[in-house]
Amino acid sequence: MINKSTLAIILGGGQGSRLAPLTESRSKPAVPIAGKYRLVDIPISNCINSDIKRMFVLTQFNSASLNQHIKNTYHFSHFSTAFVDILAAEQTPDNPTWFQGTADAVRQCMTHFLNHDFDYALILSGDQLYQMDFNEMIKAHHDSGASISIATLPVTAKEAPEFGILKTDTENFITSFIEKPKADLLPQWTSEVSEESKAEGKHYLASMGIYIFNRDLLVELMKNQETKDFGKEIIPQAIGKQKILSYQYEGYWTDIGNIDSFFEANLGLTDDIPKFNLFDNSSKIYTRARVLPPSKITGASTIDKSVIAEGCIINGVTVEHSVVGIRSRIGFGSTIIDSYLMGNDYYQNLEEIRTNVEHGIINIGIGERCFISNTIVDKNCRIGNDVRLNGGKHLEDTNTDLYTVKDGIIVVKKGAVLPNGFSV
Template structure:
């Protein structure tokens, strides 16, 4: 029996997640104040003893490449690798860029150095979930299928945005449709026995291929995308198996969903368990001091290493990222703070300058403060007009959520 090799897709431009993706690749976006999205698929692999991991990157990949290189280093006593494969290495000119999920794997297939009896695990670099990939691989091999697809239940309306499938009693896939829109087609793919609202079986965009089958598919089908194209060819030529997944899974594609997923981690018993020994989430070791809290009120919050919360501050239902400084008297409600790359309070500040973090007596509600942002004193970010979309030189509003962009500055007294 061969080994399992993971290929993690760095994702597209992430336009719906801007401004968080204006200066970084989507998998490099912070999550839970101290991790990056790419840490999730890599950690899932490491927890399953999958140590041959390749991250396929393309857009704005500098910070993603740096994070992977600085975080995942194997020593001489432990075989394995987490290797970044940027699109520029795949060819020259326009042909070098990845045109889709299947095209990305096709252009890097030789660099995976796989044998015919190996399995290739294709993961997205921008999803939030914890999965027992060891069990996924075991069920894939036991099924005798050449291709397995991780699947979760979804509502009829959600099915319009996913690939949906019909399966038999052994979870072998009989039919597959990518993002069906017609009511008749949606009716045809409703799964008997599933109760509303979760009536359909949807692809999670997580695939497991026998290498020989994958190589054949990418050769005979030159199209760009697994879900739209290659899986339909696979269904004609091979046996496909569905792996039912019942745990927490979110595709963080919008500002609103990103904000919600982060805040759900502050629930008393969150659906995504960051405290499980069996599903550890790894990231870069920074050797920071503990979070420091003054005479402040903190309720339902995640406080990350090196954070500082001043006297008189109130923090409710919020994520406070690494090295984040919350000034005295501030009020934060439903705020995701992505932290900072350093401190600047030991340095002299020129008159009129604004230090890193959130200035004293500022009030923020339903907001995201991206990394290294500077918010002045007495700022009010409340979206009192309940705008769904807005933009000025200081902030953005997407889906009703206020965003202070990375390295952005909001002046003293600004009100929105």
């Protein structure tokens, strides 16, 4: 099997400033998604589903929670070669600096990769949402005789300026590349795509940041200390020198690059038939196996077009078009609309809850009679009674100790305490 000779390298990304404040205390791959998963679970699950079970995750910022998640989640048989290992940036006599880009991260970790036998390196991003069978891409790479393959996504003229755009020949080999082209240049950059894509106005091929490199070529390319990034340097410089295959992918894919895309991707999971299918026998998303009770809903609650994770306690509320994460507690008479509640890492016992109420201390979760709309509530927040968080385009971007507003979306920071009657 070709995939048995494939090593997966998952890039954890930089500081993740565009996803702040969600990345203030955690790395980007560790950001909770869909109420119970972490972003890093997506590429790891795609690899496991493709029977690729040797994986490295490269990271350097706020990696403690990511380390803990991977250590507690991905356990394989002692009699197999499977592993998911974290490689954090480290200073050595040869590499005194932190990762300077995607290619530099791979270069600095090459000694660890070369301890393993592999023919192909599958390089993935840790902050994308998609379900792909990598076997098909690896087979196309092998059968074509390519030395590099790039997963490409057909996009429209409106979307194209946000991506690196590739041009291909009749055999799907890449002949040229341009980074984020201006609209007036686009007519020169059309490629052959499927009839279905053409019907949707998708005439351009965007790089998805998913690469396959032949081992020997990757080793050779990493000897050049000047190149720091795959998308901006390695790939453009290799065009015309190497056989680079474009592997067209036409399923759902989104780059979780900022708060807006993160918010949209999560709420998209509540659609009747979501583009990203969590309910799929063949493309399961794996995560930490928590021993949690089922969610409990009491009172005259109305829940519509929402995803509710396990272990929640919901009392007489209205929840519409929202994602409610693990161990969430929502008080009586509250309304949650178009929002993502990440949930909590632990429960408070009844004695602690009772004592807090007696002393006017706000408990973990959402209080009573709250109204929350267009909002992300990070983990372990304490939101008092009668709190009103009404996100929308009427709000200006701002950043405070308790919350951030980006593109009209309110993000309540991890562990924030919002007093009774608080309003945004």
